[in-house]
Amino acid sequence: xxxxxxxxxxxxxxxxxxxxxxLLFGTLVLGWQQEWWRLVLIIATCLSVQVFFIxxxxxxLQSFRSALITALGLCLLLRTSEWWVLVLAxxxxxxxxxxxxxxxxxxxxxxxxxxxxxIFFTGKAWISPGQWGSDxxxxxxxxxxxxxxxxxxxxxxxxxxxxxxxxxxxxxxxYLFLGWPMDLVLHxxxxxxxxxxxxxxxxxxxxxxxxxxxxxxxxxILALLTFILSARYQIYEAPVWALFLLSPFTPLFDKLFQxxxxxxxxxxKVKLYETQK
Amino acid sequence: xxxxKTQKLNxxxxxxxxxxxxxxxxxxxxxxxxxxxxxxxxxASVFNNKSEVIIVRDGTKQTITMLNDFKGDLKKFAMxxxxxxxxxxxxxxxxxxxxxxxxxxxxxxxxVEYFDQNPxxxxxxxxxxxxxxxxxxxxxxxxxxxSVYKREKVTIEAQYTVEEYEIVILSATESGxxxxxxxxxxxxxPENANEVLQPYIKDKMKxxxxxINLEKxxxxxxxxxxxxxITFNTPKFMLPIRLGMANSNGEQxxxxxxxxxxxxxxxxxxxTIEIPSAKKIPTFVQQNFVQFYKDVFDKNYEKxxxxxxxxxxxxxxxxxxxxxxxxxxxxPPIVQDLINAGVGWIDAQQSYTGNVFFTRLHVRYSxxxxxxxxxxxxxxxxxxxxxxxxxxxxATGDFQCKEGITYLQDLRTRRRLxxxxxxxxxxxxxxxxxxxxxxxxxxxxxxxKEDGQNRNxxxxxxxxxxAPPSWLLPVFLLIAAxxxxxxRKWKWRNPISTELR
Numbered sequence: 001x002x003x004x005x006x007x008x009x010x011x012x013x014x015x016x017x018x019x020x021x022x023l024l025f026g027t028l029v030l031g032w033q034q035e036w037w038r039l040v041l042i043i044a045t046c047l048s049v050q051v052f053f054i055x056x057x058x059x060x061l062q063s064f065r066s067a068l069i070t071a072l073g074l075c076l077l078l079r080t081s082e083w084w085v086l087v088l089a090x091x092x093x094x095x096x097x098x099x100x101x102x103x104x105x106x107x108x109x110x111x112x113x114x115x116x117x118x119i120f121f122t123g124k125a126w127i128s129p130g131q132w133g134s135d136x137x138x139x140x141x142x143x144x145x146x147x148x149x150x151x152x153x154x155x156x157x158x159x160x161x162x163x164x165x166x167x168x169x170x171x172x173x174x175y176l177f178l179g180w181p182m183d184l185v186l187h188x189x190x191x192x193x194x195x196x197x198x199x200x201x202x203x204x205x206x207x208x209x210x211x212x213x214x215x216x217x218x219x220x221i222l223a224l225l226t227f228i229l230s231a232r233y234q235i236y237e238a239p240v241w242a243l244f245l246l247s248p249f250t251p252l253f254d255k256l257f258q259x260x261x262x263x264x265x266x267x268x269k270v271k272l273y274e275t276q277k
Numbered sequence: 278x279x280x281x282k283t284q285k286l287n288x289x290x291x292x293x294x295x296x297x298x299x300x301x302x303x304x305x306x307x308x309x310x311x312x313x314x315x316x317x318x319x320x321a322s323v324f325n326n327k328s329e330v331i332i333v334r335d336g337t338k339q340t341i342t343m344l345n346d347f348k349g350d351l352k353k354f355a356m357x358x359x360x361x362x363x364x365x366x367x368x369x370x371x372x373x374x375x376x377x378x379x380x381x382x383x384x385x386x387x388x389v390e391y392f393d394q395n396p397x398x399x400x401x402x403x404x405x406x407x408x409x410x411x412x413x414x415x416x417x418x419x420x421x422x423x424s425v426y427k428r429e430k431v432t433i434e435a436q437y438t439v440e441e442y443e444i445v446i447l448s449a450t451e452s453g454x455x456x457x458x459x460x461x462x463x464x465x466x467p468e469n470a471n472e473v474l475q476p477y478i479k480d481k482m483k484x485x486x487x488x489i490n491l492e493k494x495x496x497x498x499x500x501x502x503x504x505x506x507i508t509f510n511t512p513k514f515m516l517p518i519r520l521g522m523a524n525s526n527g528e529q530x531x532x533x534x535x536x537x538x539x540x541x542x543x544x545x546x547x548x549t550i551e552i553p554s555a556k557k558i559p560t561f562v563q564q565n566f567v568q569f570y571k572d573v574f575d576k577n578y579e580k581x582x583x584x585x586x587x588x589x590x591x592x593x594x595x596x597x598x599x600x601x602x603x604x605x606x607x608x609p610p611i612v613q614d615l616i617n618a619g620v621g622w623i624d625a626q627q628s629y630t631g632n633v634f635f636t637r638l639h640v641r642y643s644x645x646x647x648x649x650x651x652x653x654x655x656x657x658x659x660x661x662x663x664x665x666x667x668x669x670x671x672a673t674g675d676f677q678c679k680e681g682i683t684y685l686q687d688l689r690t691r692r693r694l695x696x697x698x699x700x701x702x703x704x705x706x707x708x709x710x711x712x713x714x715x716x717x718x719x720x721x722x723x724x725x726k727e728d729g730q731n732r733n734x735x736x737x738x739x740x741x742x743x744a745p746p747s748w749l750l751p752v753f754l755l756i757a758a759x760x761x762x763x764x765r766k767w768k769w770r771n772p773i774s775t776e777l778r
Contacts (some may be wrong), residue, residue, distance in 0.1 A: 013764075017757030025750045031550070081660055123539075126656040131546035134584060135747040143756045183648040188546070213461040234512040236545045236654055 008159065012065040012150035015200060018145040022196060026076070038086060039075050045090030051096050064204075065133055066110075067094055073111030073201055078118055088122065089114040102251040105261055109207045109243060116244045119237070126237040127237045132192025139190050146199025153262070155203040157212070158219045163198050163221035173231065187276035197239050209250055211257030218253055222246050261265035303573060322702045327530035329377050333619035334514060334537050334655055340619025341516075342506040345376045351489050354502060355464040359482040359520060361511040363446050370506040371440040377504060379614050380534045383605065384590035384637040386552065386570045386664035388563060393688075395672035395682035430454035434483060441494040449474075449482040453638060455484065463488065473519050508619060514651040522644040533638040536594075537621050541658040542588040542636040546649055549638070552577055552664045556702060558711055559695045560668045572665075573702035575637070585647040588636035591662040596623060598632075610635075610697040634659065671716070689714055
């Protein structure tokens with residue numbers, strides 16, 4: 001019997017591919033008016049901070065993929081007119097992975113904390129939730145792409161439970177209670193920013209609870225929190241704040257529901273049985 | 278053509294006479310120091326079936342001034358607006374129409390003109406074009422004791438007479454009752470208003486109902502509707518547009534003048550897009566810039582899928598801020614205008630040093646494409662913007678030099694490009710203007726200069742008709758997925774084969 005190694009595609013490559021496609025589409029077709037140097041600056045900041053930590057021996061070489069995902073996430077969501085805010089967001093995002101850790105697992109989703117830092121500390125950044133506009137093809141495409149990535153890292157439930165519960169709450173409030181027509185509810189949910197956020201950011205396997213059941217509870221709480229922040233306090237960037245507020249409690253979920261920490265799989269071991277001659 | 282438009286065009290003609298005179302003192306192309314003359318504008322009055330709103334947002338404090346283009350018999354005028362709280366008498370004011378005129382003139386899409394220099398001659402030029410002017414007066418207010426009584430599940434929370442208006446603030450528990458109350462009190466409510474009223478009632482909104490007090494109006498000799506201004510506190514930064522669409526499938530134009538402390542206002546639930554600006558267009562457009570802008574707007578509205586919010590102007594207009602437009606189409610709003618609009622954070626002594634950021638938004642909405650009320654975000658975006666198209670007059674005189682001949686050649690090329698730009702922007706057929714390339718309106722010349730704007734930006738594709746090609750998103754995603762899949766397959770084959778060997 002012989003054991004060989006089948007290289008598996010790291011799901012992060014798909015995520016990088018899809019996020020780049022979103023960015024390309026947003027910039028070229030929707031005219032988000034991002035100047036090219038802004039995108040380069042975010043990506044360069046994230047990668048160089050990551051390289052610094054790789055050089056210090058705190059991470060392996062493969063980890064630059066995660067840094068690229070974070071950078072693309074920032075490019076997709078964060079808006080600012082100041083270059084230094086971009087640098088700050090990128091630097092905070094990546095270094096939070098190395099400085100804010102419990103039991104070897106970083107607490108905050110890097111892109112999330114980068115956005116929070118930029119909005120909260122500088123007051124010079126914002127998010128444009130309306131930047132996608134509404135078109136039926138956007139939600140469908142984003143959902144399919146998101147499902148592929150989430151499925152590969154076994155985080156599909158997290159994203160879809162979050163979206164499902166948020167939709168149920170909005171449906172209950174707007175359609176059942178207030179009595180708005182259904183197209184209003186659908187319009188609220190066709191926001192590309194929300195879907196990209198739900199399926200490409202909160203589903204990060206490194207910052208969600210390790211146990212499957214814990215993740216389901218976690219996603220439910222996140223959806224409730226998002227709903228309360230947006231409906232009660234009229235905070236338009238509610239999902240960002242909800243994730244930021246819930247993240248510190250992730251270790252608690254890991255304590256209550258024991259499971260192995262997620263590792264990015266590089267290869268799969270396959271046993272080959274030699275045929276008798 | 279309405280009166281306003283005629284006035285603007287007259288003004289334009291007058292201005293161009295002056296400019297003809299000025300030709301001989303102009304130096305072409307010192308774009309950094311001076312960006313041309315404003316020669317024409319397309320203000321809000323161009324659009325039919327439109328209303329205008331001024332929103333001033335300071336924290337949660339919001340002041341809304343509404344101007345309706347109601348054209349019928351004043352007797353029949355009635356307006357119902359959902360508001361989040363019961364307004365006090367002091368929160369309601371009647372303003373003068375001129376306030377809107379000031380803001381509109383100042384922020385309207387504009388056209389500027391440049392003058393080429395004859396390459397065979399040289400001149401110098403310098404100019405300053407900022408002026409200040411008059412304030413509009415603030416109207417006084419009178420009131421009537423409010424009364425509260427119940428009828429048909431409708432509560433009259435307050436009742437005021439403010440100048441020529443009769444104002445009632447209602448709350449209701451049930452839309453049928455509210456509808457009945459409004460109808461029996463002379464408010465013409467569309468047939469299916471019920472389904473729109475209900476969500477607002479459930480959301481605990483109050484209803485601000487306005488009618489004309491005919492007697493007062495007659496005494497005051499009012500022939501038109503003056504804007505009503507209300508102030509209240511709300512965490513919701515929104516504008517209820519749904520009620521106005523209850524009985525209409527048509528399109529309505531809404532011009533929103535926003536003033537904030539931080540920066541630009543953008544829509545939270547619709548795309549916010551800038552109208553193409555700084556485009557070089559043929560000189561003859563000057564004669565019909567109003568129609569040109571109207572066509573440009575129509576084209577962009579179609580192109581963006583009929584559900585976008587357009588920015589037409591964004592600039593800090595704080596009294597202590599230097600340049601507020603480039604060039605200005607009207608007199609800058611003075612402190613008193615801003616205070617009248619509800620900008621409460623500045624004072625007449627001009628001691629305030631922060632921002633008064635002015636964003637002009639233009640929305641054309643319909644029931645189908647705007648299912649939800651407009652909600653806004655106050656962003657820290659301070660980037661200035663104005664809709665400003667450029668015409669360049671050719672140089673005059675004798676071109677009997679080497680440069681002169683080159684100039685005339687370049688002029689023809691440039692004019693061809695200008696015609697293309699005009700066709701792309703407004704849909705005007707460039708084939709109808711062959712004389713233009715043949716230098717039909719003069720025997721002059723200019724050389725193209727880079728405008729310097731948007732040089733770092735990605736080009737935005739697809740300037741054609743129709744909505745942005747959304748089908749490209751799945752195509753992009755498919756390309757990404759298949760690239761990764763193929764790389765994976767390729768990587769697969771090699772290691773296995775080596776290990777098995």
